[in-house]
Amino acid sequence: MTQLFDVVLPVFLVVGFGYAVAWRGWFSESAVDGVMRFAQNFAVPVLLFRSIATLDLSADFDLPMLAAFYVGAFASFMLGAFGARRIGRPPQDAVAIGFACLFSNSLLLGVPITERAYGAEALAGNWAIIAVHSPLLYTFGITVMEFTRARGEDLSVGRVALRALTGVLRTPLVIGIVCGIAMNVMLQAGLVLPGGFWAGIEMMSRAALPSALFALGGILYRYRPEGDSRAIAICCVASLILHPSVTFGLGRLFDLELSSLRSAVLTAAMAPGVNAYLFASIYGVAKRVAASAVLVATALSILSISVWLQILP
Template sequence: MIEVFLVVFPVFLVVGAGYAAVSFNLFKNDYADALMKFTQNFAIPCLLFNAIAGLDLSAVFKPALLGSFYTGSAVCFILSTLGARYLFQRRSGEAVAIGFCALFANSVLLGFPIVERAFGTDALGPITAIVSIHAPFCYLLGITAMEFARADGRALPDTIKVVTKAMFSNALMIGLLLGFFVNLTGLWLPQGIRDATEMMARAALPAALFGLGAVLVRYGIAPNIGETAMILFLRLVIHPSIALILASRVFNLSTEVTQVVVLTAAMSPGINTYVFANMYDRGKATAASGVLLGTGAAVVSVTIWLVILRAL
């Protein structure tokens, strides 16, 4: 248990360092925003580009792999939405925003560094396959549900048009698309370009983790802790449990791929859950609380899941 915890602890120590730096006024909030923009708009796109460009697509883009992960995502979204609507008596739009918190895992800022530390760089192939459709899948599902749930929004076709444009102008999506282009066309890149993107990629994860901790300072804890507890139970327990059953028992994936799928499914809610709630001005306090408390709770839950996975 201690050996496994030592794999996870440095990741959360960097997150905690960012949180402490802002809390004690050693690092300004404006700097945190700038650091997150650097990682999300430049460094992480380079990381994703490199991972996709050199990936054996036929080996990792398999329906069984994606099905093992995204079936659990969808189930948690439905359960969280229904729980918020009927258990906590939330309005329909608020329920969808809370459901999104259980849908969107922090697969990039936490998933990548934890998977790499736990299983090595070879494990980045399966998680890259998951991440490559994560935002499109989650946003398409969340936005469609939200537009059906609320009566005061714009027409669904107009919303889909706006969101599609926003997604494909997103730096992460551009990095992924360029990686796919290089991979599928076999385009030769000069050594200088490959070295430059590799340098940027190496800066991505530590900078993103520090920045994540720094921005978490501004989030508070929602007064209705029951909703947050429901989200975290679905996000940290139910989703990885479903992924484990499907990957190992239904689809018979290899132990190595199963470990990556389950550990990625065990990540806490990502910051995009707050972005989604803020976009619709619904469930913002619960989303912020889920990000903050979920990141802290993941220290324990990810360690436990690593123990379970290593027992496989």
């Protein structure tokens, strides 16, 4: 119970504050969208840039940890996509629902909860997962969706792949990650930047998580659950139960260090992120399911995260 109040509750209080002010009409939808655009397009990419630029790439990229996490993620996609087809959703809906199961909220929830539970020094594994997260999963999701949409069209594999790659490279989160990796390489080569540069980056980074969590609450209020209960249930089971369970099992099998196991399992245990809804919005399919899954799974994750905090030493 102490972990619930000390670790999980503060993060969800910020989300709840955003939800409450949107519910009471004290913050308009356009204002919520503006805060989220600031967070996702500017502050969060800067945070990713700073974190990855200073990451020890050779030491922190634990391949067994990444394998445990991403095997669980793709298993969740398979459950979501095939489950959606079994309940009668069309193919493009199934891809969007699978993506919601695949894309855990690694940054906005995973980072602050891991930091509050185990300290800032425990985040190296989180940043390694996040460095791969958006580029890999967006590339996978967009590629699968483009091939699904191209079925029956006279399009070459190269043209479909180019459309997928273009979509990935336009994503602000991916741009922040790529720039962070480039800066990391230059710093390792001996580049020295003035302290004022890093001070400005630090100021922008500190605004990222609070603003994004607050805006997440406002967005969750807007997309309240309406029907689609079976699809939403599939998303919750895949993201909150299957993904962390597979990751934990593989982590124990691979004999991961405790810090790596914590980062991987807690990140896997997060609810789908707002990017699940943004992905559905790009293609105009399963938007209500994606938004409702984010809301319901985020609420349920308060309990599931507390369980994993008890299981992990």
